[in-house]
Amino acid sequence: MARNKIALIGAGMIGGTLAHLVGMKELGDVVLFDIADGMPKGKALDLAQSAPVEGFDARLKGTSDYADIAGADVCIVTAGVPRKPGMSRDDLLGINLKVMKAVGEGIKAHAPDAFVICITNPLDAMVWALREFSGLPANKVVGMAGVLDSARFRHFLAEEFNVSVEDVTAFVLGGHGDTMVPVVEYSTVAGIPVPDLIKMGWSTQEKIDAIVARTRSGGGEIVGLLGNGSAYYAPASSAIAMADSYLKDKRRLLPCAAFLSGEYGIKDMYVGVPIVIGANGVEKIVEIELKGEAKANFDVSVNAVKELMDACRNLDSSL
Numbered sequence: 535m536a537r538n539k540i541a542l543i544g545a546g547m548i549g550g551t552l553a554h555l556v557g558m559k560e561l562g563d564v565v566l567f568d569i570a571d572g573m574p575k576g577k578a579l580d581l582a583q584s585a586p587v588e589g590f591d592a593r594l595k596g597t598s599d600y601a602d603i604a605g606a607d608v609c610i611v612t613a614g615v616p617r618k619p620g621m622s623r624d625d626l627l628g629i630n631l632k633v634m635k636a637v638g639e640g641i642k643a644h645a646p647d648a649f650v651i652c653i654t655n656p657l658d659a660m661v662w663a664l665r666e667f668s669g670l671p672a673n674k675v676v677g678m679a680g681v682l683d684s685a686r687f688r689h690f691l692a693e694e695f696n697v698s699v700e701d702v703t704a705f706v707l708g709g710h711g712d713t714m715v716p717v718v719e720y721s722t723v724a725g726i727p728v729p730d731l732i733k734m735g736w737s738t739q740e741k742i743d744a745i746v747a748r749t750r751s752g753g754g755e756i757v758g759l760l761g762n763g764s765a766y767y768a769p770a771s772s773a774i775a776m777a778d779s780y781l782k783d784k785r786r787l788l789p790c791a792a793f794l795s796g797e798y799g800i801k802d803m804y805v806g807v808p809i810v811i812g813a814n815g816v817e818k819i820v821e822i823e824l825k826g827e828a829k830a831n832f833d834v835s836v837n838a839v840k841e842l843m844d845a846c847r848n849l850d851s852s853l
């Protein structure tokens with residue numbers, strides 16, 4: 535059986551980490567694509583030279599030619615520029631929108647059967663634009679944010695309860711930004727919901743509220759600490775979990791940005807919701823009941839994504 539082919543569009547911090555994880559987990563051969571010339575080739579060569587030591591077999595190729603992604607089974611997109619001092623959110627949106635156009639056209643021409651995972655920010659608007667520009671079916675294009683935001687929530691909850699991260703499940707839904715919605719009612723330790731754990735004296739409402747707030751600003755906390763760039767280890771792991779579920783038809787239920795066609799009362803946009811990922815890409819969109827504050831926060835989050843989509847339409851009339 536031929537090895538899977540995984541194309542990483544953008545070979546920066548997350549792209550390089552993705553390539554390392556694909557190798558270590560033996561998920562397939564890797565193509566590292568970037569507009570920067572030598573860098574993807576350098577990273578591919580460095581990683582290939584780690585293979586004999588680690589004992590994994592994978593072909594790793596760095597390139598700036600889209601023809602090299604031909605026939606990829608999975609494309610993970612991190613291409614774009616980060617926000618720099620003096621750059622407005624709209625400036626950033628304009629630049630990354632153009633990047634999504636180039637990437638979407640490249641995938642359409644060379645890897646139209648791939649399962650595409652977008653990571654580039656602002657996530658919910660970029661994955662929508664990428665789907666539009668690529669013309670791929672909506673079940674084959676998803677955005678990564680919820681797995682990462684939930685992992686941050688799980689990490690903080692596991693610390694608070696002093697239990698294994700493995701036993702903590704958590705959901706963070708909505709758009710990827712300040713308005714994301716950590717859903718406390720659906721977060722558990724081995725099936726015991728967090729509100730019950732509060733009643734059992736494992737924590738207090740105040741402490742859980744603080745964890746929710748810290749989760750919401752989890753990306754910013756890391757940006758502040760790193761001083762240069764944003765998180766990359768956990769984002770890469772999160773996208774690999776999604777790719778793995780697709781490649782192995784695991785049907786994992788993961789919070790991802792998915793295209794909605796009426797679910798949650800929302801049409802024609804990408805929002806973070808629980809989905810099942812299997813061999814057909816998005817196998818199912820799971821509609822959980824959101825009540826009270828969670829529902830109100832979800833609505834705010836959806837409106838924030840709509841505003842970004844309108845800004846994209848103003849920037850590119852083909853959308």
Ligand code: TXD
Nearest residue numbers: 544545546547548568569612613614653654655678679769
């Ligand atoms: O949860 C999430 N979705 C996120 C998103 C969590 C963390 C970071 N998130 C976003 O991922 C972040 O805001 C960025 O938009 C992306 C990628 O983050 P990374 O840290 O990997 O950024 P880098 O190191 O700047 O890498 C981006 C690469 C860089 O090498 C550029 O040369 C390349 O993208 N780039 C391109 N590649 C291909 N094609 C084009 N047009 C292009 N433009 C830039």
